[in-house]
Amino acid sequence: MMATMATIATVVVGLTLIYVLYRTIKGRPVERRIVFVYIAFSVILPLMMQISPPLPITGDVLKVYDNIKVLQPGSKVLCAFDYDPPSAPELQPMAVAFMKYAFKHDLKVIIMGLWPQGPQQAQMAVEEAMLDPEVAAKNLQEGIDWVNLGFQSGNEFVIQSMGSEFKRMFPKDDRLVPYDSIPLMKNVVNFSNIDYVMNFSSGKPGTVEWVQIGVDRFGVKMSAGNTAVQAPMVYPYLRAGQLLGILGGMSGAAEFEKVLDEEGDASTFLLAQMFAHATVIAFIIIGNIAFFIGGRRKKITTPQVK
Amino acid sequence: MRREIPILITSVAGLVFAVSYFIPHFPFGESESIFGDWVTIVQAFAIWLGALNLIKVSWEKISRKKADWPFALLIVISLVATLLIGFIDGYRGLNAEPQYSFRDPGTSFDWLFRHVYTALTSTMFSMLAFFVGSASYRAFRARNLQATLLLIAGFFVMGGRVPLLDQMIAPIWDYPFFSHLADWIMTFPNTAGQRAIMIGIALGVMSSSLRIILGIERSHVGGGTR
Amino acid sequence: MKKTALALLFFLGLFSVSLAQTDTSKSSFVTPPRPVTDLTAFDSNNDHGHSITLNWTPSADDGAGAKSVISYRIMRATSAGGPFEEVGLAPAGSITFKNSSSIDPASTGFIPDHTDYYYRVDATTMDTTVISSSDIAGPVQSSGQWFNKGLYPVFWAVIIFTILTVLFVFVAKKGRDLYVRPLAGIEAVDDAIGRATEMGRPILYVMGLGTASDIATIASFTILSRVAKRVAEYQTDLIVPCYDPIVMAVAQEVVKSSYMDANRPNDYNEDDVFFITQAQFAYVGAVNGIMLRELPATNIYMGKFFAESLMMAETGVVSGSIQIAGTDEIAQIPFFVVACDYTLIGEELFAASAYLGREPLLLGSLKAQDIAKAAILVLALIGIILINFGVGQDIQWMNGFRELFKVTD
């Protein structure tokens, strides 16, 4: 019922764009607030439709998958959570899917964060993964199967210090358990005892710092889940082989969920994402049609480098 | 003297840290992490200076009844309230048996974090969606070749990174052409541009650092340039 | 009856064969794998010490032969006779292991420098009691090095760059006129300050989210000092909201001394440079508020910027300000390019202070930068030509050439 109404509303709202085009051509472009209303509708209406669109898996996501599927049970994976709640819509589904996969395949997960809210996001991801019946059946123990080392300030210097010794940066875990009393961290001195690093990052400090110091200086093997903003910046590192794979933005998250067979939020949000893109593209097209037909009279700022 | 000592400190610190990159031996090999520790500790001290500055500037507004002074008062109240809640929770947690962190679920500080701080942060961040919309409508015009290239690249990446354009052509051609195109743009032309910028930045950073270490550039200690 | 007996016999026979088979498979399982050979132990290269590297040839049963090796146990002792204790585990297929510790003597597994150690590698099977040990390697001592030899190319590149910079600074000092091409964004800064003065509206200078340990922020300080000096001369208002308290402290020093340089120390008001909060979006919210309430004539964004770039720049459009931006944060440059009037891209940000100051010393360093760029271009092109057309002539040398640029340590 609601889905049908939302679909009809979407069509109606879409048609009113013709009026916006007409006004723009006439040289009376609509106010920005009208644009804002369209953006709002483009997300609210599809969310009400509740459909998840089909999706091909791209190469970068496959690379991430190929690299984690070869990890043997018992491998130690360092999960660096370098983001905060605003980036959660994109990164949290990746983190949850990864945690479920790791727990199901008996990977040992070591969590840390260079962002204060990172370990809290990790905690939520772990809790959500634990709700999965297959994971719950394993009755995993904190400190043995996974550990949350918590946040440490100092940005890239934390990674630097971890290169010599983890304990130096994380004398106690998030529950204030001393490093030496954590069973999982026995025999883990520094990066040489870590099999894989998975970084979820939305900015600085994040993937770039991990590559510069973790990969370049200490030779860790690493993939990253990035927000769509950060992804283009880390692409060169993927090309150069410094990163093994990238999950980029919401669609990266949805593809990752699909390839790991762990359907979650990202798959359902994707439709809203598509409509929002369509709206932005529509406004770009309207602006340009008006620009060419309407005699280029509207004064606008020029993108320029000179 | 008041200017010379800081400049000397800058140069010596710069030289030591630049050289330490090449020396693995203790303590040079560890100098980065030691410096890292120091900066975080200084930052922890500095944030109090910041908070005091915020209170001072707000207080000035309140006492002089400047425009919008009630909002300045609101800043001070919410700042002090957050500090109180944080410290009460923090010390209670440290003295409890077993100890818990002020950030653990169930504490008032965590409540404040989740329902106030997080809500505000996410909302403010999400406003970008609207700004992206208005910028696209206003500024994305194919005015000249450069602007057109920007526009076209943006268009294909935007349409290709979600299965939007591919769904449109699916009835005629069942091949994720636009998704591949977006990937191609990201992997090749985008990498080329980024690399040029990165190499340039590296040289710019080197040059700036060198100017600071050599003492040519000294405005950071209130010295202007020589 | 006979048939039944035969069937029974047949089954018994089958059973015994299967028993025998299980038995053989089991016995092959217990057979110790062939041991690791050629074990060498040496002090790890180019490090701070407290680390010993082991290399070996894997067991013939690792991935081949009986395929029974599942991991290698690294055993260490302080004398050749033992006792040996386990210090690490390497998965099957490994041919090397680094036994390292931190420099802290109190840390777990601490390895003192200049102390004799003996190593042995045990190939282990599913059955943890079935192992075969390698020959013992040792004695070996760890020690720290005073120079990382893997970094020679970097070292020389830095030295050459430094010499070039100093050289051109001298040339510039001698009075040789060095040409620099105009940068529109830089020229706009002066105009924008003039415009603000005419309109009687303030100038907003935003240093972004960088801390004092970001080079972009430090570059921003030097630009701020030029802007503040001009602002002081024109007697315009300057607003500098800060995100980081350390940055705020430096910015206060910078602005103060600029006012002194302009001979207007009395016009300096410390509260023009103030702290807001160290939370990205609260900071943006406040800066956006300032833009709509104070209506600055010019917004200058220089330094490290993240998601806030477009939020500020689009709000700046609403308040009708001229906007000039510069950042080395590649992901944010597009937003500034789209929404601002002028944008300094990457390296231009670092060049800006030299441009604004117009001091020969600073222009000299720009020249050195250009020569380094040219050198990189030429070397890269030579490398590409060699790799693509020189195949078959001297491949090792070419790889060496590529390695020149590759730095791993």
Added chain:
Amino acid sequence: MELFGIWIAALLTLGIYSFLYKDNPVYKATEAIFVGVSAGYWAVVYYFDNIYKKFWEGAVTSDNPDYWMYGGAVLGLLFLTRLFPKIGWISRWPLAFIVGATAGLYMVIYFVTNAMNQTASTIMDIVARNAAGEILWMDTLGTLVILVGVVTGLVYFFFSKEHKGVFGTAAKVGTWFLMITFGASFGYTVMSRMSLFIGRMDFLMSDWLHIIK
């Protein structure tokens, strides 16, 4: 308390969004709360994480104190001399130290990661082949594009040479590549921005109003 929290969060969310219409008292109040709470939040987090957990427990009360930490505390105290106008000038020392150390540290790190490693990855076989030795045309075109893009892009950044003649043309081609890069980044970023808004709308519609599941 949870329900109360969701209402508070929802109202604050709407307060921020009201800025999209125009600057107004509700927004000003929300902004003030945001600034105050966030400044307090960080002060508390830094105190417990850095001063307490790292310095106090790591260097003062620890059985195995890390004496290097005192250096940070000294710098921090020197920095706080700013609070006292008479000796405030001392605070320039820690600032000078931090700026100098940053300059020294990054001078080499940036050069290695951004310049040397990126140049090394540009030196590559132009003809891309798959494992079977067949030529991959799109990738070969791509490597050529990277080559031309990096070279012309760098040419654009030359400061001491006039953009004229062949050099000028190369610089111009360089700006084309920069523009494509910016367009691609912009397009890619749109996705992220929309995701954030989707996350927020999901909160309002499902957690607060329960319109959707």
